[in-house]
Amino acid sequence: MKKFHLNEKRLGYLMILPSIILVVLITLWPVAQSFYNSLFDYRLNDPTRSERMLSANMDLERYVDNYFYIDSQLSNLEGSADGDDIATIQQARETIEGFHSELASDSEINAKMEQIDEMLMNFQPISDSDLKYAKLDNDFAEDYRTALNSISEELQVMAGEADNEDLAQNYEQTSSLIEATSTNILESNFIGFSNYAKYLQDGRMWKSLSNTMIFTIASVAFELVLGLAVALLINRTFSGRGIVRASVLIPWAIPTAVGAMMWGFLLDGQTGVIAHYFNEWNLIPNSSWLLSTSSGGMFSIIFADVWKTTPYMALLLLAGLQTIPNSLYEASDVDGANKFQQFFKITLPLLKSSILVALLFRTLDAFRVFDLIYVLTGGGPANATESISIYAYITLFSQQNFGEGSVLSVIVFLAVALISFIYVRLIGSDLFAGRTK
Amino acid sequence: MNKRAGIGFYIFLIIFVFLVMFPFIWVFLTSIKPVGEIFTSFKWFTTNPTTESYEAAVTNRPLLRYMLNSFVVSTVTTILAVGCAAFASYAVTRLPIKGKGLFLGVILAASMFPQVAVISPIFNIVTELGLRNSYTGLVIPYMTISLPLSIWILSTFFQKIPFELEESAKLDGASPFQTFRKIILPLATPGIFTTAILVFIAAWNEYLFALTINSDDVWRTVPVGISMYQSEYSVPWGDISAATVIVTIPIVILVLIFQRRIVSGLTSGSVKE
Numbered sequence: 001m002k003k004f005h006l007n008e009k010r011l012g013y014l015m016i017l018p019s020i021i022l023v024v025l026i027t028l029w030p031v032a033q034s035f036y037n038s039l040f041d042y043r044l045n046d047p048t049r050s051e052r053m054l055s056a057n058m059d060l061e062r063y064v065d066n067y068f069y070i071d072s073q074l075s076n077l078e079g080s081a082d083g084d085d086i087a088t089i090q091q092a093r094e095t096i097e098g099f100h101s102e103l104a105s106d107s108e109i110n111a112k113m114e115q116i117d118e119m120l121m122n123f124q125p126i127s128d129s130d131l132k133y134a135k136l137d138n139d140f141a142e143d144y145r146t147a148l149n150s151i152s153e154e155l156q157v158m159a160g161e162a163d164n165e166d167l168a169q170n171y172e173q174t175s176s177l178i179e180a181t182s183t184n185i186l187e188s189n190f191i192g193f194s195n196y197a198k199y200l201q202d203g204r205m206w207k208s209l210s211n212t213m214i215f216t217i218a219s220v221a222f223e224l225v226l227g228l229a230v231a232l233l234i235n236r237t238f239s240g241r242g243i244v245r246a247s248v249l250i251p252w253a254i255p256t257a258v259g260a261m262m263w264g265f266l267l268d269g270q271t272g273v274i275a276h277y278f279n280e281w282n283l284i285p286n287s288s289w290l291l292s293t294s295s296g297g298m299f300s301i302i303f304a305d306v307w308k309t310t311p312y313m314a315l316l317l318l319a320g321l322q323t324i325p326n327s328l329y330e331a332s333d334v335d336g337a338n339k340f341q342q343f344f345k346i347t348l349p350l351l352k353s354s355i356l357v358a359l360l361f362r363t364l365d366a367f368r369v370f371d372l373i374y375v376l377t378g379g380g381p382a383n384a385t386e387s388i389s390i391y392a393y394i395t396l397f398s399q400q401n402f403g404e405g406s407v408l409s410v411i412v413f414l415a416v417a418l419i420s421f422i423y424v425r426l427i428g429s430d431l432f433a434g435r436t437k
Numbered sequence: 438m439n440k441r442a443g444i445g446f447y448i449f450l451i452i453f454v455f456l457v458m459f460p461f462i463w464v465f466l467t468s469i470k471p472v473g474e475i476f477t478s479f480k481w482f483t484t485n486p487t488t489e490s491y492e493a494a495v496t497n498r499p500l501l502r503y504m505l506n507s508f509v510v511s512t513v514t515t516i517l518a519v520g521c522a523a524f525a526s527y528a529v530t531r532l533p534i535k536g537k538g539l540f541l542g543v544i545l546a547a548s549m550f551p552q553v554a555v556i557s558p559i560f561n562i563v564t565e566l567g568l569r570n571s572y573t574g575l576v577i578p579y580m581t582i583s584l585p586l587s588i589w590i591l592s593t594f595f596q597k598i599p600f601e602l603e604e605s606a607k608l609d610g611a612s613p614f615q616t617f618r619k620i621i622l623p624l625a626t627p628g629i630f631t632t633a634i635l636v637f638i639a640a641w642n643e644y645l646f647a648l649t650i651n652s653d654d655v656w657r658t659v660p661v662g663i664s665m666y667q668s669e670y671s672v673p674w675g676d677i678s679a680a681t682v683i684v685t686i687p688i689v690i691l692v693l694i695f696q697r698r699i700v701s702g703l704t705s706g707s708v709k710e
Binding site for chain 2: 007008009011012013015016018019020022023026027028029030031033034037230233234236238240242243244245246247248249250251253254255256257258259260261262263264265266268270271273276307311312315316319320364367368370371374375389392393396397402405406408409410412413416417420
């Protein structure tokens with residue numbers, strides 16, 4: 001019997017393993033990465049900051065290519081310059097050579113440079129980022145950069161003083177080549193918590209956070225009240241339950257983006273039938289109010305969300321209602337309790353855990369809202385309906401700023417963690433009931 | 438509360454169903470109007486219904502391709518997620534292993550993770566693997582949503598299967614895996630099927646990952662594709678309403694056939710029994 005038990009255990013771990021690996025790889029690891037990214041000035045659209053670098057780096061591909069020309073251009077200048085300039089140029093050349101040989105004294109970097117040199121000669125692109133970048137000592141990188149920049153400036157001055165135009169142009173060219181080379185030395189873009197400091201003072205971040213909270217609280221509150229009312233009303237036997245159930249499930253089942261497109265049409269200021277009737281009944285100031293003003297926009301996204309999820313809420317609460325034994329109501333009838341007392345003394349207390357679980361999932365869903373707003377209002381008008389997820393998405397993918405965008409992602413993550421923590425404390429062990437022995 | 442339903446109740450019911458269904462009704466009525474009428478009047482019924490919007494919806498944009506993409510991605514995601522989840526939920530509900538509470542806690546936490554918190558690293562991974570604009574590139578991130586969801590729902594179903602059957606299988610000398618395959622799996626089939634429907638719907642509806650990862654029009658899924666019908670210059674409401682009707686029909690059919698199962702799946706995690 002002992003052996004059998006051991007096998008069972010092993011089988012258990014084996015069966016659970018694929019799920020653990022997947023969850024770690026595609027959920028926990030990315031969240032950690034998001035946090036790590038948020039500590040860098042990391043932008044996909046800027047070649048000097050498109051990698052996360054803890055120390056200074058050299059873009060060897062461009063450096064090797066530029067260095068090849070620096071040497072020949074400087075000796076060229078030496079031949080045509082006059083007087084004191086020759087000495088300055090010679091010194092500049094020696095400085096650069098000095099730095100270059102110090103760089104090449106690292107055998108690994110030297111080997112990389114030779115390989116890159118060969119590839120460049122054959123016009124091969126260098127796609128391997130391990131080959132392309134080399135780590136540098138931070139002080140060396142800074143010294144080399146300053147040296148290159150000051151040489152570039154000197155040459156610029158000489159260009160201004162040169163008496164013939166050809167010579168001036170040569171100076172200019174060399175100066176800009178050397179300046180370009182200095183940008184191949186990439187500084188570390190690790191900036192610690194500076195991004196966080198920036199966003200904690202960012203008005204748009206606080207605005208989007210408050211938009212998200214208004215949206216979450218308003219939509220979840222309406223959904224709960226309406227959902228509970230509907231659940232109480234249909235908690236009885238009647239014919240046609242199937243039709244009601246199906247009609248309630250369809251808004252829940254269609255993609256949010258499709259629902260948002262439908263509401264975009266119905267609420268539109270010119271062609272929208274709901275905007276038209278609301279205006280006729282004097283519920284709104286004019287028919288374009290719904291989608292082109294800030295309060296109208298907020299109303300519209302809450303309205304669309306309530307339409308889509310109230311039925312779902314009603315279903316969850318109905319299932320909870322059906323577990324309350326009828327005998328409780330019969331007994332309280334005998335005791336002379338009225339409907340009101342029954343609701344507050346029997347229904348609500350017994351429904352508490354169902355309500356809390358439904359609220360937990362709904363609050364989190366509403367707080368993460370993205371597609372509804374993105375499709376219906378696009379965060380507009382003038383960012384009045386922009387949720388924190390939308391702001392994060394825009395920063396990440398429209399501005400290609402993965403460092404700052406990740407800060408916003410981490411803020412969403414922390415807010416969601418806090419909300420779940422509060423709910424889980426309220427619900428307690430009920431959440432796991434019926435899952436583990 | 439088995440009260441008898443009166444006339445007033447049915448009137449309420451009809452109004453409720455009408456309000457919930459109104460957007461669909463109006464969008465359907467719009468989709469059969471001639472395009473000119475959409476922009477000029479709010480009449481409910483058109484006198485000369487036409488299918489021109491439907492023809493435009495499938496020719497101006499690759500709507501059928503979007504549906505194929507969504508179908509393939511959602512099906513593959515569902516099979517993989519429910520497969521992994523069936524093993525994990527069996528282990529966690531019925532086998533003597535340690536750390537069950539921790540595992541379920543992590544799974545619940547993972548199901549609560551906002552997608553926007555994982556999107557940029559996942560985008561980097563998928564780009565590095567060269568999987569942008571492909572089905573695999575979407576199935577990978579979809580697992581972040583569907584796997585926790587499947588484990589969460591399936592574990593309630595597994596828990597409900599009586600333990601006596603397993604005990605007697607053990608006594609008859611069945612190995613643990615045989616017990617799983619021959620006894621538990623057949624009994625859990627309805628639950629697995631229910632879970633699969635819910636996971637399929639969740640994958641079908643996903644927007645953020647699909648928008649970011651498959652940016653090429655032929656690889657777009659239904660939700661993203663539909664939202665791209667509006668251009669900067671014009672909003673072709675005729676095409677949009679026809680496209681909406683076309684993509685809603687499969688879901689309506691799915692819901693009509695499986696409504697009981699969907700409800701049982703949705704409520705299994707939230708109600709103590």
